[in-house]
Amino acid sequence: MSEAITRPAVEKTKKTKAAAGASPSLWTRIIRHRTSFLFLSPFFILFFIFTVVPVFTAVFLSMTYYNILEPPRWIGLTNYRNLFLDDDIFLKAIANTLMFAVFTGPIGYFMSFILAWLISQIPQKYRFLYTLCFYTPAITSSIAMSVVWLYLFSGDRYGLINYWLIKLGVLTEPFIWLQDVQTILPVIILVSLWMSMGTGFLAFLAGLANVPRDLYEAGVIDGVRYRWQELWYITLPSMKPMLLFGAVITVVNALQVSEISAQLAGSPSTLYAGHMILNHLDDYAFVRFDMGYASAIAVVLFLMMVGLNRFIFNILGERD
Template identity: 65%
Template sequence: MVTETVPVSRPGRVKTLLQEMVKNKISYLFMAPFMLLFLVFTVAPVLTSIGLSFTYYNILEAPRWVGLGNYRLLFVDDDVFLIAVSNTIKFAVVTGPVSYVLAFLLAWLISQIPVKYRFIYTFFYYTPAITSAVAMTVVWTYLFSGDRYGLINTWLIKLGILNEPFLWLQDVRTIMPVLIIVSLWMSMGIGFLSFLAGLQNVSKELYEAGAIDGVKYRWQQLWYITIPSVKPQLLFGAVMQIVFSLQVFDVSVQLAGMPSPLYAGHTIMTHSFDYAFIRFEMGYAASIAVVLFLLMVGLNRMVFKVLGSKE
């Protein structure tokens, strides 16, 4: 005897979403202010930038449709943009993983010390992140100043390593390493605090259970218990670090100038700023911003596949 299986029709996604919103209407009402601000100040500007990237727009005249002309010019004729992309990727490849691992290790070490001392260490490591980039670059400009009064030049001359001052912020070989060093110093930001908060909330029962199962050393606890327990914080920190690495702008402009010597410190953000607020070619600047946006989205998708989960 053969029985026919009748396919069960599933409601559409929109209908399911509407039913869910009606069922939990109070929760969605609480979310409404944030969603409204998110749509107005995040979604709408992104969609506007995508639209403007296909136009010629100089603020004074109405946008004029040019199709893919901006993108063709960007990738074919704009050599400075290719330099900016190369510099940004080099910067992100170094500062991203290094500052991410460094922030997690420092947060883990701080979580191991007594509670009454944690605030002091957290304050010292987090202060560079909340200090304005202008104030921090004043300090670093003094350190890397190219004259004899620069602190690093003074030390190196006294030690006999240098015979004359070295132009740290004018030499194309040292501009990017200096930017990386300064950015690493300022990278203990929101990701660092999220790591610290997640580590403090790991249940002690997990460590007790691990000790029964044979986990004895701190590094074993870190690998088998701590890291799996803070995966949401690891994901958040990775996303924030990608955004921080690809949006480098203030440090580059303040230290290396705009434009920097032979564009050695030129990044995608500085290139977009140049065309938007100096040349007032908003359509072309929007196409640069769209490329940066797609680069961020692609990297974040990779991070979600590695650290994300269905939940």
């Protein structure tokens, strides 16, 4: 009899403890932390309006024929089928963009970090000058491409590179750098690397400046003797968030390249040798006004970015 009475009581106690230990629901957490969510609400509202809604709108339009003048007409996955089975120029643009990203992504990323690390080793009063020198190309990109790089790679004998190569006897006649299919993409990669000291470079500088100095002092006590040992055992682990941020920015910039290609090689470039995914999107969106097809290109580009960023998060993100 006592066992029959005790068992339900024990089971009820276990259920009560389990319910108490269970995590509260989302709505409960929102009510509990309503002040915090109230302060975050402006960001959430703007993020939803200007990011979430456009993404879902693009996904919807990518499954329609929409030329701006007429209402969208549902066609299902036809745009995606045409992209990957009938559009050879789009496949060429994907190959060019990935080739561009393979070279400019890792090289630009490591260049940004190494230069930021070297600048952090010099006295404080000189850092601003060096930072300004390396960051200037990123904020004067259009002027630099028009004035400097187009002059350097001009296809006549007045172009600086042609002038010196002819003078040295390497060439007998001017070489058309920005119209030759073999040199268009390398020139675009070179100019992009020169302009790669952007937001990621500044993030690395900030991260290096915020590494606690006592960690280096503790490292000396533990046997760290060289700068490279400090970099590997102390600096890199301490600035993992900045490394992650710089990697994400690098991937986004590498996949969104279009302005450099259009200004240097034209749009479209010779035999589409410098044609990028974003150039293809601009062509269909703002020249042909086929917004449904352009939205399909945008969705593919978005999925590529999400996949690569997920890969980066798995490498540099914190497990906990």
